[in-house]
Amino acid sequence: MTAPQLDDPKSAVLNPLTFASAKEQAQALADGRVSAVDLLEHSLARIARFDGELNAVVAHDHEHARAAAREAHAALARGERRALLGVPVTVKESFNVAGLVTSVGNPAFAANRAERDSLAVAALREAGAVIVGKTNVPLGLTDLQSYNEVYGLTRNPWDPERTPGGSSGGSSAALAAGYVALELGSDIGGSIRIPAHFTGVYGHKPSYGLVSLGGAGAPPGRFSARDLSVTGPLARSAGDLELALDLLLNRDPLTAKAWRATLPPARRHQLADFRVLVIDTWPGTERSLSERLVIERVIERLRTQGVQVSRPADLPAGLLPDLARAHPLYRTLLGSSLAEPPAQSETALQQLAELAPEDDSADAAWLRAPTLAHRDWLKADERRHALRHHWERFFESFDVVVTPVAPVPAFRHNHEEPKDARTYPVAYEDGIRQVRFLDFFYWAGLPVLPGLPATSFPLGLDDDGLPIGAQAVGPWLEDRTPIALARLLGEAYGGFLVPPGYEAGSAR
Template sequence: MSLQDITNDQLHALSFASAGEQARALAEGRVSAVALLEHLLARIDRFDGAINAVPVRDDERARAAAREADAALARGERRPLLGVPVTVKESFDVAGLVTSSGNPAFADNVAREDSLAVAALREAGAVIVGKSNVPLGLADLQSYNAVYGISNNPWDPARTPGGSSGGSAAALAAGYVALEIGTDIGGSIRIPAHFNGVYGHKPTAGLVALRGTGVPSGRHAERDLVVAGPLARTASDLELALGLLINRDPLLAKGWKANLPPARHARLSDFRVLVIDQWPGSERSVHERQVSERVVDRLRTQGVQVSRPADLPPGLLPDLVRSHRVYRSLLGSSLATPPALSEAAQQRFEALSPEDDSADAAWLRASTLRHSQWLQDHEARVALRHQWERFFAQFDVVVTPVAPLPAFRHNHDEPKDARTYPVAFEDGTREVRFLDLFAWAGLPVLPGLPATSFPIGLDDEGLPVSAQAVGAYLEDRTTIAFARLLEEAYGGFIAPPGYEDSVAAPATPATPAAPTAPAA
């Protein structure tokens, strides 16, 4: 075998390697940063016409950065991501590139400097390849907009990769890069990770600085409930990236530093786990049942102590329904410029009874929430965080589904709040409202808890299935470790058919007849 053949084999082997594995290959001289970058750029050229995960490319500056990384490696420098190609969610500022959040009004908004998160990746030696696609205003479970078009799922291009970090998760699943960063307020890291079969971590609230994200540029105040965090193909890369992303705010760094506690356990069998698969007051979907059965079987096989809500003493588990009402209230009121209610939603708002304390009512009232009511909701949020702290004195993680369904087919009907999606139940398939898909995703958001989405195989249709592990406040390392231990025992990420790399290149997946992105 010639040297060129060996180099090609090594490059193909790195297409779906972890960021940590790529960094080790670079440090050991088994591959150059330039060769790795060119290999992955070629994959994007080859596959991205079908999925449109990375519509913003920065090839020439990436090539310059790869050359600099090779020179640094030759000098003996070692950094966690030195020479490793990465992409970032479009809403993160990258100096010299547009940040639009998919909004045509900001299509010429060129960032002057890197966001704090992107600067952290560069400092670690990462090569920024480009930016991944998002929905308009980062406000959808699908990733399409009038600036960049529609992103498709590598597992089935007729389906969405999710949102709002949909391009991020699709880029990982397609083998473009090994690491991404996204944001999450309603599952925007974890749901795309689930839909594409990769890993995603929603950090504890406030842990990762958001400066330099979103539009308009130049904001100092961080939006309520939003967090930034990593997506990857392995749990170990989540741990690696989290360590790089924390403690970046220059003002806080003057006097404060987050020293996260280590993972509670090093063995899976030592974990105390509560599994929830049915949202209170709702019917359990087939997908939710499949998630819990698979997780419980694996955990009990490993000797893990698994409990169900019926096993708990009264009052230990916080009231999920009440919490969801507060979440919907603060979520809706967190928007600086809330979208106008659809005609049907406006009619429901006008017909609300003053005594209606449901989650739907909270959502409808959110855009006109008085500050006094916001303060009451905020107090409920902080009290809830303390309730969860008491709960986590007896349990280590809570495992739930990420969503009640796998990746769904593109649906760009307007208005968005009137969309429904087919969800399978034991007695048949029924349409479920858009607003009813966020219960599991919202569970850790209101109290600001860490949550790690991790893949657990495929369903009967060959689509990725994931669960999420929720942990105690600031115990991010515990949920990531839990996902890593399950990965070590049962495997994790699976490459989508047709995207696996080999010396003999597989055929490019067919481009589906996808709907056209509506004008903004």
Template sequence: MTTPTASTPAATVAETLDALTFAGAREQAHALAEGRVSASALLEHVLARIALFDAELNAVPVVDAERARAAAREADAALARGERRPLLGVPVTVKESFDVAGLATSTGNPAYAGNVATADAPAVAALRAAGAVIVGKSNVPLSLADLQSYNAVHGLTRNPWDPARTPGGSSGGSAAALAAGYVALELGSDIGGSIRIPAHFTGVYGHKPTYGLVSMRGTGVPSGRHAERDLTVGGPMARTAADLELALELLLNRDPLQSKAWRATLPPARHQRLADFRVLLIDHWPGTERTRSERLVGERLLERLRTQGARVSRPQDLPPGLLPDLAAQHRTYRSLLGSSLVEPPPLSDAAQARLAALAPEDRSADAAWLRSFTLPHREWLRDNEHRLALRHQWERLFEAFDVVVTPVAPTPAFAHDHSEPKDARQFPVQYEDGVRPLGFLGLFTWAGLPVLPGLPATSFPLGLDSDGLPIGAQAVGPYLEDRTPIAFAHLLERAYGGFEAPPAFAVGRAL
């Protein structure tokens, strides 16, 4: 449905809503500020799209319609008074794991289905303070621990490009809500690609900030924890790169204790033209066979960057020791990832058997993962020292390069697979000589690359593959220089376009 403003004909409002359905948050905010549409009309349009499409998609299983309507009315009154805030009246949804006052935070676990938050998480409060209208919560996997978004509380979320495929996880509902044209901005979190892989699977943008920049208080279960989640960051997801920068600025400096004494002021992007960027392009993970999707991502990036005049290097062009040992880094990432879990899932019988059979000298990433759930503290300290040393090594590399660009995952979105145990799942992946299975843990190599050293990484779309599925890449930037990979993604967007609407959701826009 559409609701005309007092001075705007209904037909014009419908046309405006049609134009805003897949617009960015900045564009929606401008339309609201200029009076071309009301916050109430835009919200009703969002609610109508959710009602029309979400019975099948199930991206936003928690809709807080009446409180959202009240917030939209307040936004309209504020706009009429001449107030201007970055997101005033813009509808947004947030990942289910973030506390929203009055709504339950369960992370898909039935044991926490009644865990109603009494206050907004600081990141949610930041969006609300900027004028955003919180529509509801988007779906996640159980305990945020999967690349598929389904659970016993809220059910299964499907990919807008193909309902038979996953939109990813753990911010899978977030990505699906953006791609389906529900909202223009989402709040996600990332420890193993949970922002970037769903963005890659659905053709949207996502930013994993530098570790520690965005407060993670008021997230996850059990509630009330004060310790920062090791490796985990909160960050924005959007349909434009510019909206990532807008949202990131709002999310900074929200920790109530830290903000008493210090504030993060991020340096500007290193460059404003693609031709000025020094790019290290990596599209082949060491020790593995390159997939067709990885090859396509590399070829598409190389052609576009060279066309734009960027200086592109490959790993074989580097002097020895400049690029960190990615395999060794991934082993430490797996070790600290497993040991960071407050409530780790029990190992399957097969995994326990593999753990018992490990040779003491086995230093593989798979061995590190199996040992991580019972990691002695002294081993954790050694891994942490390796993490910090890697951060300094990456800093040296970023003296020679501005961004490191890689695939986000070895494959586009795959078909739903809920077989158990999870770590025994095998996913069909296309290689140059045919389709072969890839294990669950093999999906995380690229996504884990910036996580261990705490680097910022921006996931951005690169169009569709030969099967009509979205593919994307990630630009990894220097520590605390988040604006640089976002600017890089924005410049590529300006040159080649970015988000494309899934055909099934590009119809019936103004409802």
């Protein structure tokens, strides 16, 4: 079957759906305004047209995708209705898709072909989604850029000289380029939220433990999930985040026998009713110009809508958890979350040997983490749970916390080794400074350590024409609340913007 041409009458229906939400695409399919077969071919045509440059979709299975589209078309004709019936989606390469390789960008796993879908992918299929392919990641999912020896480099649709982020970088690029309306990602250090910020889309990091990671990652065959890590959706609308989250719940076959998660409704249904704390400066640092722009734009929009906005200086002592003390704990648990951590570099080993016993800095925590004794991990875990309870008390007074996602918009590709020694230019009031790779994760780690839900949402463009975004952090297991704030802001001010040259019908 050939893709519809730009002058084909079908294009009059298909082009408006290019950047539509998954909900809108599903409705168009249910209404019979477009067929599942034509919508898939439209998606494949855009990938063929643009992905030579972007390299976002790195694993394809057109035969099975076309068969699934035909089945969806027949089901729709019979009157079946499911949330994603006939809607094309892609998923992050780290999720098993039956018949496709899961390598996490590692040549050692380049032949690791999955026999069955991961639980999250199976949930999307059950809802009727047509799996188009898999999107690129960094090696081992451990970078803010998406490149590796297996699949190569993924570029940002807003500027091919810049990264779309990592580790769900291919996911965010595929959404921004109009390939699909919904993506599946994972997040332990901002891997959903930072790519969303870099490309101007939406992303949701669910509460820890809410969505099963079964069938994701390499090597295959693991039963336990990596500590801190979560699975969640990326989309071009906040509404699609909630749609996907509902599909991903209660998929683990063991726990589903007795336990079911039923998320509480969003706390507020109008912007003016939200109680919001806004933070623009990480303790002990200076805010970058990008962080200032993000928060000034958020505050202006919230206050214009009548939202009660507070700043940390307005709070009574002790209400807000100590972010500076929490970050070394985040690095401790993050660095000790791998059963087989990569070998530390000579430089790192020397720095570790020279650490003073009383050094409790974030850098010291990161150096010690890979060899942390279990008794010390248990102490750190107890502090993590105490922090979650502290946040629970905080959220008696507030509904969400809004912060930047990263200190900069999408930066230029930088593949210098070792990775942890890389620096990136960041603009401050007094000029450009070089910021270390490790110092990009303050905001990303804030909700990860206590396991809180966080929704990244777009705020338009900066003065250089690059997307910027913020994140809304909510109470544990109250994922609908930060998603609701993002959705209401998008309805009031707009959300996703199409990158220049990727408009529907564009041949570039």
